[in-house]
Amino acid sequence: MTGLGDAELLAGLPVTDEPALARLHARLVGAAQAEGLLDVAYRTIDSPVGSLLLAATEQGLVRVAFAREDHDQVLGRLAERISPRVLHAPARLDAVAREIDEYFDHRRDLFDLPLDFRLATGFRREVLAHLPEIGYGHTASYAVVAAAAGSPKAVRAVGTACATNPLPIVVPCHRVVRSDGGIGQYLGGVDAKRALLTLEAR
Amino acid sequence: MAEHGAVVLRVCRAVLGPADADDAWSETFLAALRAYPELPEGANVEAWLVTIAHRKAIDEVRATRRRPTPTEELPEQPTEPAAPDAELWAALAALPTVQRQAVAYHYLAGLPYAQVAGIVGNNETAARRAAADGMKKLRTVYGKEADQ
Numbered sequence: 001m002t003g004l005g006d007a008e009l010l011a012g013l014p015v016t017d018e019p020a021l022a023r024l025h026a027r028l029v030g031a032a033q034a035e036g037l038l039d040v041a042y043r044t045i046d047s048p049v050g051s052l053l054l055a056a057t058e059q060g061l062v063r064v065a066f067a068r069e070d071h072d073q074v075l076g077r078l079a080e081r082i083s084p085r086v087l088h089a090p091a092r093l094d095a096v097a098r099e100i101d102e103y104f105d106h107r108r109d110l111f112d113l114p115l116d117f118r119l120a121t122g123f124r125r126e127v128l129a130h131l132p133e134i135g136y137g138h139t140a141s142y143a144v145v146a147a148a149a150g151s152p153k154a155v156r157a158v159g160t161a162c163a164t165n166p167l168p169i170v171v172p173c174h175r176v177v178r179s180d181g182g183i184g185q186y187l188g189g190v191d192a193k194r195a196l197l198t199l200e201a202r
Numbered sequence: 203m204a205e206h207g208a209v210v211l212r213v214c215r216a217v218l219g220p221a222d223a224d225d226a227w228s229e230t231f232l233a234a235l236r237a238y239p240e241l242p243e244g245a246n247v248e249a250w251l252v253t254i255a256h257r258k259a260i261d262e263v264r265a266t267r268r269r270p271t272p273t274e275e276l277p278e279q280p281t282e283p284a285a286p287d288a289e290l291w292a293a294l295a296a297l298p299t300v301q302r303q304a305v306a307y308h309y310l311a312g313l314p315y316a317q318v319a320g321i322v323g324n325n326e327t328a329a330r331r332a333a334a335d336g337m338k339k340l341r342t343v344y345g346k347e348a349d350q
Contacts, residue, residue, distance in 0.1 A: 012290030013215055013310065021211060028228055031228065032235050037236060084239065084241070085235050
């Protein structure tokens with residue numbers, strides 16, 4: 001008998017083989033896409049406000065998530081709410097990544113990406129639809145946005161709509177601030193909101 | 203899904219060998235993507251993937267058998283240094299199929315013997331014995347070399 005344990009005995013089969021898995025994964029994405037089996041494609045990008053998760057359906061960009069939202073959890077919820085066919089497929093998000101890069105590089109003040117608003121419903125969706133009316137470098141109060149969305153009294157609901165915006169940065173909820181001049185809350189954190197407003201002010 | 207990729211690849215390699223494992227892995231995950239919406243909530247995804255991989259491995263073996271076997275040696279290729287798992291694979295390949303499967307599903311995928319039995323189509327006692335016999339043989343054939 002030798003002193004080799006079960007795990008050691010099988011150690012000759014590496015537990016992970018990253019290059020092989022990367023190659024196989026790329027092949028799977030191609031095959032899945034050809035068969036229409038890729039419902040949610042995602043990738044992450046680095047940005048001045050931290051790592052961003054980008055996810056898209058066939059219809060368009062469906063989710064932008066900050067690191068503090070926990071990307072794994074976000075992906076889990078996408079699998080529950082949209083489809084479990086979620087794959088890391090960076091190429092499907094090249095256009096999104098490029099536009100966001102340009103935005104942070106002061107080379108873009110308007111996103112023209114196909115968007116999928118399915119994660120926002122009802123009044124929240126209504127609010128999000130009005131947010132792009134607040135131009136780059138400008139801000140509007142929660143009250144003004146509520147009025148624009150047709151419900152002047154729904155100030156708190158506007159706050160909720162912004163706090164649950166599935167497409168932050170691209171749908172500019174960071175431009176919604178408090179009437180008293182306070183910066184207000186942000187799902188990416190107040191620092192991220194300030195960073196975005198500062199970026200746009202320059 | 204991604205979190206299971208490594209385990210399934212290891213299982214495919216153990217059952218089929220490194221050369222055919224890639225195709226079985228790809229077929230497994232494509233089939234899983236097709237069937238995913240029907241997977242009952244709360245199901246053990248890894249066990250489910252290993253079950254699919256088991257069937258795909260059987261398909262792969264059948265397909266390999268159907269392919270004409272080259273009778274003449276290929277011109278000598280500059281040989282790469284043997285993969286670190288080449289000897290282990292040789293030892294695994296020498297095992298009876300059911301032992302190799304039981305070792306892979308229990309020791310690599312971590313499935314309990316009852317589930318291993320469900321996949322390979324025997325009972326828990328037989329699955330346990332197959333895995334134990336397989337490990338014993340691996341230990342005598344491969345373990346000694348590895349331990350030197």
